[in-house]
Amino acid sequence: MIGKESSAALGLQTNGTSVVEQLGITRKEIRGDTGSGYRTYNIREEQMSTGRVAFRPDGETGFWFVHRQDLKDALLRRVTGFDGEGEPIQVVYDSHIVEIEPELGILKFADGSSVEADLIIGADGIHSKVRKTVIPSSHPEPSLCGLCVYRFVVPMDVLQDINGQMPNILTLDEGNFVVIIAAGDEGNRNMVIYPCRELQLMNFVCGVPDTSPRVLAQLKSTGSHESLINDMIEEFEGFPGWILRLFSRTTLIEPFPVIDQEPLPTYVKGRTMLIGDAAHAMTPYQAQATNQALEEVEGLNAILADASSRDSIPDLLKIWDSIRRPHASVVQSDSRDSQAKVSTTQSSDKFLGFKPYVPMMEVLARLSTQRAGNVVP
Numbered sequence: 001m002i003g004k005e006s007s008a009a010l011g012l013q014t015n016g017t018s019v020v021e022q023l024g025i026t027r028k029e030i031r032g033d034t035g036s037g038y039r040t041y042n043i044r045e046e047q048m049s050t051g052r053v054a055f056r057p058d059g060e061t062g063f064w065f066v067h068r069q070d071l072k073d074a075l076l077r078r079v080t081g082f083d084g085e086g087e088p089i090q091v092v093y094d095s096h097i098v099e100i101e102p103e104l105g106i107l108k109f110a111d112g113s114s115v116e117a118d119l120i121i122g123a124d125g126i127h128s129k130v131r132k133t134v135i136p137s138s139h140p141e142p143s144l145c146g147l148c149v150y151r152f153v154v155p156m157d158v159l160q161d162i163n164g165q166m167p168n169i170l171t172l173d174e175g176n177f178v179v180i181i182a183a184g185d186e187g188n189r190n191m192v193i194y195p196c197r198e199l200q201l202m203n204f205v206c207g208v209p210d211t212s213p214r215v216l217a218q219l220k221s222t223g224s225h226e227s228l229i230n231d232m233i234e235e236f237e238g239f240p241g242w243i244l245r246l247f248s249r250t251t252l253i254e255p256f257p258v259i260d261q262e263p264l265p266t267y268v269k270g271r272t273m274l275i276g277d278a279a280h281a282m283t284p285y286q287a288q289a290t291n292q293a294l295e296e297v298e299g300l301n302a303i304l305a306d307a308s309s310r311d312s313i314p315d316l317l318k319i320w321d322s323i324r325r326p327h328a329s330v331v332q333s334d335s336r337d338s339q340a341k342v343s344t345t346q347s348s349d350k351f352l353g354f355k356p357y358v359p360m361m362e363v364l365a366r367l368s369t370q371r372a373g374n375v376v377p
C-alpha cells in the first residue's frame with residue numbers, strides 16, 4: 001500500500017537514479033534537484049571538508065534530492081498507467097492480510113477471502129509481516145541503533161526569514177550540497193540538510209542519542225508539538241542558533257528511532273520474496289535503503305522476463321536472492337558503521353564513493369563467464 005507521507009526527502013544516488021531513469025522517470029517529473037556533493041561543518045559552522053560528485057556531459061549528476069512523496073507518486077503512475085506493455089496494476093488499499101503461505105503463494109485476508117498468487121512481494125517495511133513467514137523465527141528482530149532522528153522540511157523563505165538571509169552554510173551558489181553538521185561529541189549528535197522539490201524546500205534530518213530520557217519519552221508517546229520543540233532545543237544545545245529558532249517555525253516534526261537488522265539468511269521462500277526495508281532494514285547514514293530497493297526492482301524485472309511458467313518462479317527468485325542479498329547485506333553493514341560515528345570526514349567520503357550498480361543480467365553474465373574459466377575485464 002502506498003500512503004501519503006507528509007515530510008522528508010531522500011537522496012537518490014547513481015544506482016537509484018539509473019533505475020528510476022530506466023523506468024522512464026525524469027528528474028523533472030519528480031521535481032528533483034541535482035546534487036553536487038557534500039560539505040561538513042562543526043557546530044561553530046566552520047567548514048571541515050567537502051566532496052563533489054562527477055557531472056555528466058548533459059550537465060546532470062547521478063545524485064538527486066527528491067521529496068519522497070514525489071517519487072512515490074511517479075512510481076504509482078508508472079504501474080497504474082496505461083502506457084507501456086501489459087495491463088496496468090490494480091492497487092487495492094486497506095486490505096488486511098492475516099496469513100501467508102509463502103511456498104504456495106496463498107494470501108488470506110481478515111474478511112475471510114483469500115487469493116492464490118504467482119508471486120508475493122513483501123514490501124511491507126521495517127516491521128514486515130511477510131518477513132516472519134520467509135526467515136527462521138530465530139533470526140534477531142530489527143533493533144535500535146543508538147540514534148533518534150527528527151525529520152522536517154521548511155520552505156526556503158522561512159529559512160531566509162529566520163536568519164535575515166540564507167544561512168552561509170546552506171548557500172546554493174556553488175551547487176546543491178548535502179550539508180552535514182556533526183557535534184563531534186560522545187553523543188554523536190548531527191544534522192544532515194539538503195534542498196528538495198526544485199529548491200523550494202530544505203530538508204532536515206537531526207540525530208540525537210536515543211538514550212536520553214526526553215527522547216525516550218517522545219518515542220513512546222505523542223506529546224504536544226510545543227513540548228517536542230522545547231525538548232529538541234535542549235537536545236541540540238550548541239548547534240547554530242538559526243537552526244534552533246527554526247524548530248519553532250515548523251508545523252510538523254516526526255521523531256524516528258533509527259532501527260536496523262542483522263542481514264537476513266534469505267530474502268525468498270517458495271514464491272514469496274522480500275524487498276526494501278522488509279529485506280534489509282538499514283540506518284539512513286549511507287542514504288542507500290531506497291536505492292537498494294530500486295536495484296531490487298531492476299533485478300526482479302530482469303529475472304522475471306525469463307519466467308516461462310508459474311512453476312519457474314521459485315527457482316528464478318533463488319537466482320535473484322543469490323545476487324541481491326550479498327550486495328545489500330554489505331550496504332547494510334556499511335550503513336551501520338557510518339551511523340556509529342557521524343564524523344566530519346570519513347562517512348561522507350564513503351557515501352559519495354558508493355559504487356555504481358551493475359544491472360542484474362550483467363552480473364549474471366559476468367558470473368557465468370567466470371565459471372567458464374574466462375577472464376572478466
Ligand SMILES: Cc1cc2nc3c(=O)[nH]c(=O)nc-3n(C[C@H](O)[C@H](O)[C@H](O)COP(=O)(O)OP(=O)(O)OC[C@H]3O[C@@H](n4cnc5c(N)ncnc54)[C@H](O)[C@@H]3O)c2cc1C
Nearest residue numbers: 001002003010011123124125276277284287288289290291
Ligand atoms: C531519516 C531517514 C532518511 C532516509 N534517507 C534516505 C535516503 O536519502 N536515501 C535512501 O535511499 N533511503 C533513505 N531512507 C530510507 C527510506 O526511507 C526507506 O528505506 C524506505 O522508505 C523504505 O521503503 P519500503 O517501501 O521498503 O518501506 P516503507 O516505506 O516503510 O513502506 C512499507 C509500506 O507497507 C505498508 N504496510 C506495512 N505493513 C502492512 C500490512 N500488514 N499490510 C499492508 N500494508 C502494509 C505500509 O503502510 C507502507 O506503505 C531514509 C530513512 C530515514 C528514516
